[in-house]
Amino acid sequence: MPSTFQQGSFLNRISIRRNQVVSMTDHSTELPDFVVFQNKVSDRLAGIVPGNGRSEGVLSVAWFRKLLDVFLCCETEFKVVVLMGCDPAQLSKAPMDRVLQEYMDRVVKALDICNAVTHAVDLVRHWQQLAEIGVEALRQRPIGEGHVRRAKKALNSLLTSMNFDDEDKINAKSADRTWSFSRRGTTAMAVAPSRNRSSFRSLSFPFSKSWSSAKQIQLMSANLVVPRGGDAGSLALPVYVMSNIMVFTMWALVAAFPCQDRCGLPAHLPIGKQMGWAEPIFVMQEKIGEEWKKQDRKMMNGGLLEESQRLEKVAVVLAEYDFSTENEMAEKVAELAEICEKMEEGLGALQQGVREVFHRLAKSRTEVLNHVDQIGKLSASTSQK
Template sequence: MPPTDNHGSFLNRISIRRSQVVNMDVNHEQELEELELFQKHVSDRFIQLLPPQSREDTQPGDGDTPETLLSIAWLRKLLDVYLCCESEFKAVLIIGRDASHFTKPPLDRLLPEHLDRTVKALDICNAITHGIELIRHWQRLAQIAVEALEQRPIVEGHVRRAKRALNTLLTSMAADHDKEQNMNVGKSAERMWSIGRRGSGGNPPPTVNHTRRISVSRSLSLSFSKSWSASKQIQAMSTNLIAPRGGDSTGLTLPVYLMSSVLVLVMWTLVAAVPCQERAGPSTHFQLPRHLVWTHPMIVLQEKIGDEWKKEKKGTAGLLAEIQVIEKVAQSLVEFADGFEFPVSVEKAEEVAGLVTELSEICGMLDVGLGPLQLQVRELFHRMVRSRAEVLDVMDAVGKINPNVLY
């Protein structure tokens, strides 16, 4: 073969290799750009969850009325943030990626750990659903008090009825839902819970209504194992949640760590807001590194919720803003009932009317908001199940399913 042909073949090979290198560089740059955008989007979304005084982008005279921290509206916004982050994470992790990356360290370890956190998050979603049902029960008790105290004139019978409902409400809120409930209620509570469920064939045994309500509210968590603990679940999810270092901080390791951090923070917040079984509360923070830009708003949010926890006596009933209002108003109305004398003075009647109006408004907000919140928690549950299955499918395709990963 002529020398010129060899020379041309050599140049062609060099050209192809250069083209491959250029393509690799372009793909790498595109990958880095996607990762940077993902981090920025996560940061921007969590900034929008911060109270106005904690946000640098808030301008005087902004028309939007921000949601109260830890209110139902705010929690729904938090879940929207998670769902958006999760969708983008899945796109960054899977779409257009070489699945063989999942077989290489450290992803071969980090992905199974992330999937395991998802399984624990599913349990927390179930606990939150039960907690929302408990809040509905509190709402019904508060509504009984509202209807009794809206009567005019207020007579002793109305006050007694309201006081019974409010005492039941406050007792239920103060109950220790993980240990004392089993001691105080025992097997009778389990029987009442089982016959009170939809679809059961029996009627509640003849007993005092408010006593039965306490038993039902205390037994909401009996569907979980007595050893199950929301706080331990959060602690287990945060185990081995370590920020990537060195070269790992620029690869797919970073979005996996980021999404795991978002998942733990969202579950941690839900447990703080909604009454759950064995919820020691957010007094023990999982640590987020401060050197990453996207962690700053999450750390601020974590600190704000921790402050609320300390302020509200460890939030035995949950830090949900609406619950806090119900508890305070109920305590004030019980004090009024304890010192009730007929006829009620004009000044006292006006004071009580204001409290009743406030309690009625909160009951209305719960009536409107709890249903959509519960549906959103259910959507979160199913989304995590689907996403987990998709990641497992990719891992299966490259024959790298960790035997420790639960299906």
């Protein structure tokens, strides 16, 4: 796939594939709802593909806020199709009973990931606060040795926290096959004293030690199979579409934020290439992969979030620098302040968006289960008569 994204040709391909979907499923009585849902998904995903004059890049805080908005919109439209736009009896019949159960299992795993990301955003905000301490100290005029010591202490604490990891979770053999989040080989920072490691871990590891965000993604994507034959015109199709959107969203969040145990996070997701809505996901996956390659194959424990990467790079420079005059490194201090400002503006809203996704998924799961349960009771009552 080319690294650049051409909006015109992309929308043309979406149009062609939409026609293909129509021709494949024109025997289904629910065809209009299925096609409308897929068209909306295609349009919404295409609207957040970076490039073509859009200022925010993939993996920035602003981009993630848009991704979560798209997810919530798609989830609402999905629920309309599944719960309101079809014969309810279909939900309890094969293959929908199995397909729906698999979707519910993915939702449970997505809820865990939302919890992990919420805690991870707290950790990123902690990094932001440490950086702000450094900015405040280095902006003092006249600047003295005390200000420099205070700034470097905060920045070294920031770098230590960003690079902290459990060594027993690092699998060096998987580095060339997966996105291995391991400790950096070299960095000019102080090693965290043992008494401070528990505080870093409490911020970034809210689950039991055996819980793995990478494993959750692997399990969510393991049985994603494109509906074929008669299933292509059944409710299995919108369930498949929404499952892919959910897996991609969770995968991107885990890649960007310091969630627990990301060793083994897959580099690509098994998405049906013949689907029109899949193309923007492929483009965004490629751009995320490009960001990974830029990290010289030594993934930051802090994740791929654009602001976190910039924060670390500037902090490393300032923590190493020997300030001898007031004007030295003023540009870097200003850059660090600008990054902190962006994080202050966006991280709170992003965390709220993750919470909204959590509550929406939990509510929808309950509604679907109740819906299926009512159908079962009604069928049992009818058969007894």
